[in-house]
Amino acid sequence: MKDGRSDRLSLRIGALILSLVFASCSAQRKEMEEESKDFTPPGILNVQRIQIQVGEEPDYHGEVRAYDIRDGDVPVEIDASAVNPDVPGYYTVVYRAQDKAGNIAERTATVEVTEYAVEGWNGTAADPAEVRALIEETCAELFPDGFDGLTELERARVIYDWITQNIRYRSDPDVLSVMYDDRFAEAVKAALSERCGNCYTYYAVSAALLSRAGFEVKRAWTVEPAAMPGQVRYHYWNLVLLNGVWMHFDTTPNFDGTILNRFMLTDEEIAAKHAQDWTYTVEEEDFNDLFDES
Template identity: 30%
Template sequence: MSLIDLNQPGVHKIKIASDGRKYNVRLEVKDTTAPQAEIKNIDLYESRAVEPQEFIKQITDATSVSVSYKATPDFNKIGTQNVDLLLVDSSGNKSEFQAKLRVSKTKETIKVDILNRALNLESFLKEKNDLPAATLIEPQSVPEKLGTYPAKVLINDIVYESNILVTDLTAPKGETVNQKVWQNDTIEASRFVSKIVDATNVTVAYKEQPDFTRPGDQVVKLLLTDEGGNETELEAMLTVVQDTEPPAIYGVKDLTIYINNPVSYKKGVYVYDNRDGEISVSVDSSQVNQKEVGTYNVIYTATDSSGNTSTKEAKCNVKEMTVTMEQLEALADEILARITTPDMTLREKAWEIYEYVNKHLTYTGYSDKTDWMFEAYNGITNAVGDCFTYFAMSELFLNRIGMETMRVERLTKPGEARHYWHLVNYGEGWYHFDACIHIPKLVSFMLTDAEMDAFSARVGKDNYYYRFDKSNYPRTPEK
């Protein structure tokens, strides 16, 4: 069997021996598959006889194949005609294919750039020698839209048909924009290019994918490709930045809570990361025994997407409750119902709170700074206290209207008095809020850091009044 070519049709006599007996077998190999072919069209300058094999690029079959016309083309006909071909292999399998024969002294299609739309008669001609006898009949001008349009050229009293392909032949232009990204972040190639100029839509792609994992500078190669397939290569600089800066935890302060009373350790704590923006903070309060009076440690931790971690600690003072939150909220709601209306904005309500607290209290210079709830109650009912009382009342009222708040303390030096106020956020950034009275007078409502610093510079020495640890708090807007 190994001597028989199974790829060739034919009849073979085979002798088979089995169990001492011999058999004569007839093996016939048949070809039942029709031939396959790759066809090409023919475009002639002038008429001549064309053999059918000239339309064939390649034939695939197990045997030899003959090619013939089903109907002989008219080789003298100017223009384009279909040509039907018949392929027959040596086993009699047949297949039919169709090609095109074009006889013309003009090219079938010429390309014209849509940007300049310049029409050149010579570009239609296959032979330059025909130019003196050639005249463009139509069109007289190039259409303004992309597409294929018919054209006619007269040469020696014969009209030849052609086509104009109005296309984009001009490569796109653009200006590169260097980019900076965090390590392992990715950006689209289009971010590197601006002011793209082209008659058609342009796509921007990386010629080679940048390495967004490698810190430092690298050259990025970009390809601008328009709808006409025209390409422009540009180079820009990519800077990959490694994030080693831990997030900043703001607003962590020693706090006072009450036995068996609900507590929010995260209230007033805000975390901002140079890469991720505002992120969450986790609190470890496992050391706090809220059933027993005492001072305990609370640990605040924040980790950014790069794995950088910050930690801050605060003291948590657990006290016996002298006034309940229910009592405070009832007092606050009664007052808020008098000084605010439901249609007020958060900022407008905060202003009414500022006005009420500022005018309601008489400054006596004393307060219990270990118990803000008691001081808020004392301020409302007795209308006396110091800056901590103003702070405590503001804390109560601002919480009831849903304002985001953060406690701020003066950064004191030996012999200096303590002072308390708020940073508040009504949706447009953090601003300073201090309802306490001032000498000289200051309306300390929604002030910026710069405005607070300016007042401190005018009052006392060493910017004493509103000196605070700015590393522990978010910055305010400039205005």
């Protein structure tokens, strides 16, 4: 006998009728099947920003891989149809991975196509005299009539606009080594000679030019969440004393080159652009090795 919820089996043993009821496992089985379904997409690892010179073939694969908690390694499909390696600019490459349950993961990376090759830092300390010469040459270009006749705000604006319009973002290991080694002079040289760098490079060249233009400058930095769990990312920018007030001066663009317009912001204004619990650290910087020729 069946009632939809249980199976009943009746047995006669002599004058005794013994009824055995077997609870149906269908409902429990259904719940277990629901719990065992895979709703988690695979993770796509080691996706990085790519930079090439015009005409070069990008290495989209690199160390990119996808891993699923149930299926293990899964294939990665790469869609680079939007990239034109023969025309300078910023492009997007798309990485996709699908596990056996049909869950799909997708990540993107920026591909920057540049007009000329970038050498990067080779580990050799920069010559302060050479860096000073680069700073003087740049300031002569920016201020052909000198600093007189311009307000502090006007001087700072000239520097901000020139850096954001002439220096490209780059975050490969050559540039990162300069940041992690805290090589200020080398970062300034990279910015002014190769016109590229990461946030530390933007901070350094901003500090050098602002200091040469007569500003008092401090270094500000914070720790930001990285793309992968367990990793951290440092971000550097400047505090500039403008008319007696310390203001935030951040020339670093977005990863795709978009200018973020963080020019002379108050604490409240820059905090509004970050997470609610955002904090930063301020440090003094010594520029004597660049500006003291003795």
